[in-house]
Amino acid sequence: MELIVQKFGGATLSDLGKIKLVANRIHELKQTQKNIIVIVSAMGKTTDSLIWQSYDLSQHPDPRELGVLLSTGEIISASLLAIALNNLGCPAISFNGAQAGIITDENHLNATIQFIESVRIEDSLQSGKVVILAGFQGVGTSGDVTTLGRGGSDTTALAIAAHLQAERCEILKDFPAIYSADPQLIKEAEPITNLSYDQLLDMTFWGAKVLQYRSVEIAKKYNVPLYVGPAHTNQIGTIVEDTKMIEDAKVMCLNSHAHVLRVHSSLETLSESIEWLKSFLKTKNIPFPQLLHTERAEGGIDLFMTAPVESLGPIASELGNQSYLNESLCSVTATCQGSTKPELLEKMIDMLETKGIKIIYMIVSAMSVTIFIKPVYRMQAIETLHQLIRVPKIF
């Protein structure tokens, strides 16, 4: 379909002034573009604030109720944006997840989209309206509100773009592009103008908070032309497409999970260990974390995991009580333009050892090298390894 999907992140909608700017931008685009679907996140830090309010009331908030609560943030943004657009004389209609026909499984806080019944969306486009969707949410087959996990409005945007075969999906943010490291941590971080889906998948798996990992999976699977750029300026942004890998071990960017837990299971097999963790967390109403790595250890299996702080904190304290918790770590990953090479590992180890940074574990994959280290060394490791992006080639 001749369609542009635009997603505006929470930071770009943090107050009414910014919502008006977004409305102006969409109104301008509507002069030349017949079909526009806009996905919005909750304003500013609304989702965080709703989460902490619910934790003030209960240590283990009921997932169904938490899902309902969190979905309201995006509904507020969507309706405010529709009001602003209608006020400009640009007809617009907002839909929540259920109205948009985003049908998910029953997982209230980390739901997976099963299918999309887009009749209402398509009818509204047909009648000339800009369609505004509250991102990050859907409806389970039993009719309950569900949410798609932190950062889930990226997944709404890519799923809608894939389903309606949009010309492109634009993820619009409060900063200009995807960078060689988190620009809030590294002043020297450089914008990246072109990325492949695989590179972005690797980056988001290993902690780049620019997009939700699952959304990049959808983009790759359905070959959705993807652009990540600024919402309020004219800078260039990053194009993500299916480019060929260059055989080149050049480090392209550094990403990091600030909080990684290493949990010890005394069960014999990996599947038993994962089953044990799943049922333990279920009894505590805690969503299952992102597993990063598993390793056979003395007397069982070690599981390395991360999650948003609001669920990692409870995991740490619950497992700590049961003395399964081994230690808190962090990860730092160097993602390469092409594949990794032994020379890169040697170089990284050498640079870190020179700074006295002790590597606890190292994982090498096709296009990246990840180290697990003590959190106290995190910033120093990112700063040190970021120097590698200026090195032309490492072999």
Ligand SMILES: Nc1ncnc2c1ncn2[C@@H]1O[C@H](COP(=O)(O)OP(=O)(O)O)[C@@H](O)[C@H]1O
């Ligand atoms: N490699 C990276 N490039 C750009 N931003 C990054 C990177 N890694 C982490 N980030 C961080 O990702 C965050 C995502 O932006 P945020 O404002 O939360 O997005 P949203 O538009 O979804 O509201 C920013 O805080 C930025 O500092």
Ligand SMILES: N[C@@H](CC(=O)OP(=O)(O)O)C(=O)O
């Ligand atoms: N508001 C939700 C979903 C989301 O995608 O937000 P953002 O686009 O601002 O990262 C969250 O904070 O997780």
